[in-house]
Amino acid sequence: MTIKLGVVMDPIADINYKKDTTLAMLWAAQARDWQLFYMEQKDLYLRDGDARAAMSPLAVFHDPEAWYDLKDAEDQPLAELDVILMRKDPPFDNEYIYSTYILEDAERKGTLIVNRCQGLRDSNEKVFATQFPQCCPPLLVSREINRLKAFYREHKDVIFKPLDGMGGSSIFRAQEGDPNVSVILETLTQHGQQSIMAQRYIPEIIDGDKRILTINGEVVPYCLARVPLAGELRGNLAAGGTGRPQPLSDRDRWIAEQVAPFLRERGILFAGLDIIGDYLTEINVTSPTCIREIDAGYDLDIAGNLMDCIAGELNKRS
Missing domain, CATH: 3.40.50.20 (Rossmann fold)
Incomplete structure (x- = not known):
């Protein structure tokens, strides 16, 4: 049929x-x-x-x-x-x-x-990653401006970002002595009415953030490093980053294997993990991308593998 x-x-x-x-x-x-x-x-x-x-x-x-x-x-x-x-x-x-x-x-x-559906609702793409603190950089989720400023003073070089953004939108870096910290926080939190994430800056972003794909908890062995434009801190392709397919490192695979069982439990058949340096930063579950770029780099058929997975899930129900 x-x-x-x-x-x-x-x-x-x-x-x-x-x-x-x-x-x-x-x-x-x-x-x-x-x-x-x-x-x-x-x-x-x-x-x-x-x-x-x-x-x-x-x-x-x-x-x-x-x-x-x-x-x-x-x-x-x-x-x-x-x-x-x-x-x-x-x-x-x-x-x-x-x-x-x-x-x-x-x-x-x-x-x-x-x-x-429940997995989508329960898995905010930034907050979900915080369930794996062994994989993440120091971070804070809060809408309280003084608490966010204290985190900034502690780490001195911090990324502030909304919890519901995509494609690198509304991401700010604040280095020590930045005079704009107050206005950044007032804007992102809507004067304390909306929670955001503060994350210690990871300097390895100059080498790109890595998109790792999983299919029903199985890790694709290659990823896409999204390298920022010169002078830019966002590697997202939507923000002008350049894609570079590459094999997973041992650390990449270890991080993915920490997360994979939880994805399977939530019915997340297709997910994209974002890693900068040695740290997990996001878990994308709504509409992960980068299949085409990774396929082209290594002659893969990731979408075909996903369809085979879907066919297998349907067969279990018949």
Whole structure:
């Protein structure tokens, strides 16, 4: 029986054809003759306790000029799908949470959601990493400005960042004697109304932050080092960083193996760990990227491996 796969994502017309990870997943699913259905958040809804969506049959192509074709949307129960990829990019706001509530109805009725809705809600990408203090640099999560300033005075060179950002947005470095610390903290915390993270600066960022991928708790043996532009502290590709595929170090693998069992327990089939130097900084569970760059560096098929994992999970249910 053909597997029906739905995807919830940002507008497919606006993706970066050369780099998009969701597109790689869709290619891999289509290569297995799975039926594809496309949805955006606005297409999801609940009616009388039934999760439904206006979903468009989708075909994808290896063509930078025309990489997709959508047929007319059909209104169907989400539970008609075997699997749904939740690939909506952050921000992780109330609308994102509401979408997981809708998807969770289909999950209860037997549809596999990747990643599991409860796992998405419980795994803030910055705070989740703090559950592994043996892997992390000194850090603080707080909205209390005096406490954040005390952490800054203790470590003298600190990164301040919001808990719900992505792509390196709103990240500030404050070195000893920085006259802007107060305004940075007032802005990020909204004058003490919003919690943020303070993290001791890791100088190895000049060599890039490393994105490590896991599939159902299994660690991909290669990663992507995202090297910042000269004079920049953010390695994120969205912030202009350059990707460099490379093998995992022993420390990289050790960190990933600390985290992997917890990802599996939470139903996080696909995750991306961010490591700077010897330290874990984030665990990305909403829409991890970098499949295409790592594949290209080592002739891998990470998306195909993920689809094989999904097929295995579905077989367990049949």
